[in-house]
Amino acid sequence: MKKTITLGKGLSYLLMITFTLLTIIPLTWMILSAFKPHALIVRHPLSPPMSWYIENFTLAWTQGHLGIYFINSTIYSLVATFFTVLFAMSSGYALSKFHYKSSRFVSLLYTLGLLITVHSVIVPLFIMETKLGLSNTRLGVILPYIAFGLPFQVFLATTYIKGIPDAMQESAIIDGADFIQIFLRIIIPVATPIISTMFIYTFLGNWNEFILVLTLTSDLTVRSLPVGINSFAGGMSRDYGLQFAALVIGTVPMIIFYLIFKDKIAQGFAAGALKE
Amino acid sequence: MNMKRLFSIVFISLFLVPVLLFAAGTKEQAKDTGDGVTTLSVYHFLDQTDKTTAPNFQYLVDVFEKANPTIKLTFEYGYGEAFHDKLQTMAMSGQLPDIVLLYPGERTSQVTNAGLVQDLRPYLAGHENEFADMAMQGQGKNGEIWELPEDISITSIMFTNNRLLKQLGLTLPKTYEELLAQGPKIRAAGLIPISIANKDAWPMQSCVAGMLVERACGLEWFDKAIAGEARFDDAEFVYAMEIIKELTDKQMFSPGTNQLAYGQGLDDFVQEKAVYFIDGGWTVNNMIGELTAEQKEYMSLESFPDIPRQKGKSLSTSATAGQGFGMNAKLTKAESEAAWKWIWFYSGPEGSAIRQKFGRLPAYNLDEPKDADPMIQKLVAYAGKVPMGYVMDSVLAAEPIGTFNINLQNMMFGTKTPKQISQELEAMVTAIGR
Amino acid sequence: MTFLQQKRMSYYLLLAPGLLLFASIIIFPVAYSLSLSFTSFGGYGKPAFIGLENYVKILGDEVFLHSLRNNLLIVAVSVFGQIPLGFLLAFLLHRKMVRNGNFYQTMIFLPITISPVVVALLWNQIFSSSGMVVAIIRNLTDQPQYVMKIFENRQMAIYPILFVLLWMHTGTYMIIFFANLQKMTPSLLEAAQIDGASESQMLGRIILPGMVGTIATTAIFAISGSLKAFDLIYSMTGGGPAHFTEVIAIYMYINTFKYYKYGFGSAASMIIVLLAVGLILILQYISRKFERRFE
Structure with missing residues (x-):
């Protein structure tokens, strides 16, 4: 009996440590390489940097216009994520607590939306946006981001809100609240755990999105970080140092973002265990 | 009136909004602002982070804009596959920029075959002999020149x-x-x-x-x-x-x-x-x-x-003759002339001389560069001596x-x-x- | 306004903003794409109706069939790899089988935060012929010509990608299961523990049956995500060498954006949707059976 437990423990640790190493090694290597000049990366890919060569970062930042891209990425991720989560929550509430026949159909539509690749809508979308004068504007990027975020988030919201006891809604109705009030004062507060998860997921997805922003914009002033990073990482780029620096600039903020908010999720999970 | 039906109608009509928007036309935007400056949009294939080509290209643009203060060029850059994806999307939606980088072969045929760009022969008339023969071969079905090749690419x-x-x-x-x-x-x-x-x-x-x-x-x-x-x-x-x-x-x-x-x-x-x-x-x-x-x-x-x-x-x-700039078929006469100024600057004598110094092999016939980098001299010498298929x-x-x-x-x-x-x-x- | 009218109006009000955006940006273009899939549209001119010809051609194309096979392998890895592994990790963390669980949880989830393009670049730097691992092997074995043959094998070239996908996405499922384990009523487990049930008995008799719904849901995500997999694979290999690692989304992309066969490409993207719908229906059938059995 004791043996199986230690064996189980050993295997558990092995599994955990393997995953940890698989994550840490490439990331460490990426960050260290960003501080090495191109020639050193090519000749000694594994060696640590001899000195902290920060020219990679300054060059990547200025040449790749990463400053403005960074601001745009932040705007897109924040604004689009806020509305995705808000609309997903309101839809999720409507679809799970109103019990209309059309709910099934709408849910099905959203489920189908999960299966659509960006490429299959990109051309009609571009035509539509140019006709509306939306291409090359921030709004023209944010709207599709919201739309593409919705299917998954509506799904998450619907399943979560379904689990909220109907009694809560009913007692509020008796107290004279209308449905919008119920949504804002009961559903949203109760659903904070899932909201933080939804927020983090959507935010990450938007931060890393490339194809839509590339196609729907052309001005430097409205493009975002992935476009900048791609211009370093694209096939013929000749400077690995710059490339790694650009990758670090694009990746590290998200890692920090996650490390900050991860406790929020954990707290959310703990608080979210509904009292029944 | 039945509320349920009313709501259903409102709901369905919401669905129809995008369809109507999609079908609606748009107004053409006037480009000449009236102050005598012509603004032209240019779509170019360039890796903006390339330490060699990006500054070189910017240098050419600066020289041109200094010499032509009445022409304002606004650039959009694409690179690799993304360049072609975007070009295709623009072509299909009829939103081609005024000046666009094209390829002599089939790579950009969705633009050239569709009649979206002008034949450059009328503008070029009289200068044909100044280019390598290879660059003057017809690119369209009737011998049209859709783009003025910048380089000979071996x-x-x-x-x-x-x-x-x-x-x-x-x-x-x-x-x-x-x-x-x-x-x-x-x-x-x-x-x-x-x-x-x-x-x-x-x-x-x-x-x-x-x-x-x-x-x-x-x-x-x-x-x-x-x-x-x-x-x-x-x-x-x-x-x-x-x-x-x-x-x-x-x-x-x-x-x-x-x-x-x-x-x-x-x-x-x-x-x-x-x-x-x-x-x-x-x-x-x-x-x-x-x-x-x-x-x-x-x-x-x-x-x-x-x-x-x-x-x-x-x-x-x-x-083969390399890529070069072509111009949108929708341009007005004045705009076309301004666009041609850029195209001729870039692939003609002035731009070619500059680009040769940067290590390119211009399609425009130039004297051998004396003070150029040894590798360029070797390239020019090589191009001069080998037969080409x-x-x-x-x-x-x-x-x-x-x-x-x-x-x-x-x-x-x-x-x-x-x-x-x-x-x-x-x-x-x-x-x-x- | 009666209560019922108010209820109906609230319903539409809550649903409208999301649905309006979703319809105009996704549903409508997809419908347009669907109609193009029956034509030979090549980017300009009037689309010519050719019926099911595109679909017939695609289904007879060897490259498509290989892509389909790769996609199904990805589905298999997600459903039978990422999900069980994610569950196992969540279970181990939930039952506090390891110390510093919080740290491991963070590390396992971390890959999600990285853009697929960056992940692809990193793994390429590690495994390509010019990468880290090959360099080490060349030094150790003194074979300067050594290359990893697995990438040049039609059947096996996809395996390294499957591995990267496993690494990237297991964290998502772990988080989902972990959250759901937290939500389970602890009293049930405590009672079982008092009755002397072992960990594996609790897992089989209490935890798993309670998780059928969650597992089915995650499987839907896994299937839909797997069938439209594009970014990572395109950045890693571009579907190559020689179509070996191609998936349907890349097949569709190449035909549309490189060969200008818009109608054909649309048909390929419709096949992705049909395939996913089919797989999800099968899945729902199975999960319903399970649910009934546990009830």
């Missing part, structure tokens, strides 16, 4: 490291057999015989196959093949493919060449891990900055050695070429035979129409 040069060659006790091979015989010795020294990185699948076709087809079949055969009088599964074409297969099987190319991203080929050559390096003339541009002054002395530009039963010319290579991807359509590129990889892996890939190419070219 797609197959065997860059040679003479220092390594000497160190190994070898000399530049005159024949294909000699080259093959050098293989074991080069590999024994831990070096790569021929550096080439074919992960992206086009280099083997563009930089090797085209040249070998010219050698094995000759220029006349190719003319016939395009006209439909010769076939791509003819014995001589298959023979050219067999040579690639043999080079692969005898491990002449970079190990794992089909896993190597383009760029690795040059890296290995610059770091002197390879004796030979096959790539296009455009890499000279990068070599200027990456080779040391000492290296530039012993690196030379050569042709692939002659093959047995060669029908084409000795030491010939493959070349066709580049396959400039004469065949996108789909046959795309399939053929990948089939070359298949052949190298042994999943298809030289005969098979030749037959498939012929079938596809026939299906699409020559």
